[in-house]
Amino acid sequence: MITKKDLEHMAWLSRLELSGEDTEKYTPKLNSVLDYFGELDKVDTEGVEPTYHVLQLSNVFRDDEPSQPTKPLSQEEALSNAPRKQDGFFKAPRMM
C-alpha cells in the first residue's frame, strides 16, 4: 500500500515537484499499478532459478582501444547543451 507520504518521498528522490492535488490524484493510481504486480505473487516459483537479468546473454566486451566504439566530442560540442558553463566547465548549483 502506497501512502501519500511514500509518494512524496518518491517524488523527492526523482526531484519532481507535486502539488497537493497531484498527490491526491497519483496515490490511488500507483496503488492500482502495485495491485496489478500483486498478481505475480500468486505464481508458484518453488524451485525456479532467480532471474538476474532480462537478457539471456553474458560476457559482452570491448577491447581497450581508444575511440571504440564511441568517438569523443570536442569541448565545445560537450558543452553545447549546457544552460550554464564557465571556463570549459559545466556550471551547476552548489549541492551538499
Add this chain to the structure above:
Amino acid sequence: MFDEPNKTNPPFSKGSSKYENPDGVKIGLEVHVQLNKLKTKVFCGCTTDYHNDPPNSHVCPVCLGLPGALPVINKKAVEAAIKVGLALNCKVEEHTQFYRKNYYYPDLPKGFQITQYDFPISSQGYVMIEGEDGEHRIGITRAHMEEDPGRLVHEGTIDKSKYTLIDYNRSGMALLEVVSDPDMRSPKEARRYLDKLRNILEYLDVFDGNLEGALRVDANISIMGGQRAEIKNISSHKGAERALLYEIVRQKNVLRRGGVVVLETRHFDEAREITLSMRSKEEAHDYRYFPEPDLVPLKISGWAPAIKETLPELPDARRMRFVEQYGIADDHAKALTSELKLAVFYEEVAKKADPKMAAVWICDVLKGELNYRDLTIDAFRKEHMLSVIELLASKKITEDGAVDIIRTLLDKGGSPEEIVAQKGLVVVEGDIVSTAAEEAIKENPQAVADYKAGKEKALNSLVGAVMKKTKGRADARAAREVLLGKLG
C-alpha cells in the same frame, strides 16, 4: 592431513604483546582505486590520459550520459579487477553483474552511477599489515567495479561556495572500490593498510599512484559507546591518518561531555585538518539499486586460474625470497619490498655487489637520506650505489666518506669517483696514520696516562684525535690498532 603451506601468504611472526585498543577504535576503509593504466575508460573509448588537459575535453555521449548512449565494458578493466581480487586473496565470483545506483548529484550526469551491488566481482579476501602488535590481518569484504564520477570544483570551500563547476574528463574512469572489514584499530594501522594496498596495486601494474585522484578514501570510524561516522574527501594516506586522529578526539570529546555520537557523513577539510558534518537535508540514502539493463552479466570466474598464473611476485613473497636468496635481515627485506621501485633497485644492485652490504646501505643510509629530502629512489642511480659499495668493499673510502658521497650525489650531483677526488675522501693509511698517532700520543699526555692506568675509554679520545688530524679519512679501526701498537 596437513594444510599445504600457502606460498604467497607466509606466516608472520606474532607481536610480543597484545594491543589493548583502549578506546575500542574500529576503522573500516572504502578505497576507490582508479585502474589508470588502462588506455580507455570502463564503458567507452575515451582516453584515460586527461590529467593535463582542459576540462570536458575527453568526453563522449556515454560518459556524459547523453540519451541513447550505450555502455560496453572494457575487457582489460575486468581482467585488472580480477588481478586485484586475486592479489587480495579474494574469491572471484562465478556470476557478477552491474547495477544502477540512483542519486541526483552533478558529479554524474545520468542521475545514477553504474556500480555493483549484491554480485561484486570479488569478495572475502584479506591482506596482512604491520599492526600495533605485530602482523595483523585486515579482511577485505569485497572489491567491486564501478565508474568514476566527474570532478567537482568549488570556489572556496565546499560549504561556502555558491555553485559547482564540473569536469567530466574523469567520469567513466574504471574504478575498483576495495571495501575492508572494520579491522583497523588505530589511524596508524589505517595508514599501513593504505600503504600496503598501494604497494600491491603497483606490483600488479594496474595503477599509477602518482596521478591526481588515483586513490581516494572514505573512512568509517567508531569508538566504544558511539555510532560510526563516515568521512569523505580523503585523498592521501597522510590525510587518512590525520582525519582519523581528529575524528577519534572529536568522538571522545562528544562522549566525555555526555553527548551522543550520531551516525553521519562528515567531510574532511584537508587544509584545516578537521572533519565537518555535512548536515545533509536529504533523507536516509535510498539508492533504489536495480540491475543495469544496458550491461549483460559477466561469467568470468573461469578466467581466474589463467590470470593467477600471470600474477607477478607480490610484496610478501618477494620479502621472503629476499631473506632466503640474499641472506639479508627480515627488517631490511620488508623495507626494500615496501615499494616496487625500491625492490627492483635493490635487486639490480645485489646482483653485482655484496647483497648484505647493499641492503644495509640502501635501507639504513640511502633511504633515510631520500626521505629527509622528500625524494624517491628515482633520484639515485644504481650505478652510483654500485660504485659506493665497491669503494667501501675495497676499503678505498671510510663509511663516513660513503655517507658523504651519497649526500653530495643527492644535493649536487656528479659521480662517486669525482666526489672522492674533489673531497679527498681516499682512505689514508700507513705512514700518515702512524705520524698522526704519534702526534696524538704526544699532545694528549693525560689520555695516555689514563689509558695506562687502566681506563680503556681513554683510548677513544686518542682515536678521535687521529681521525681529526686525518680529516676523518683514516679507518677508525686501523687507527685504533696503530695506537695500541705504539702504546705498547
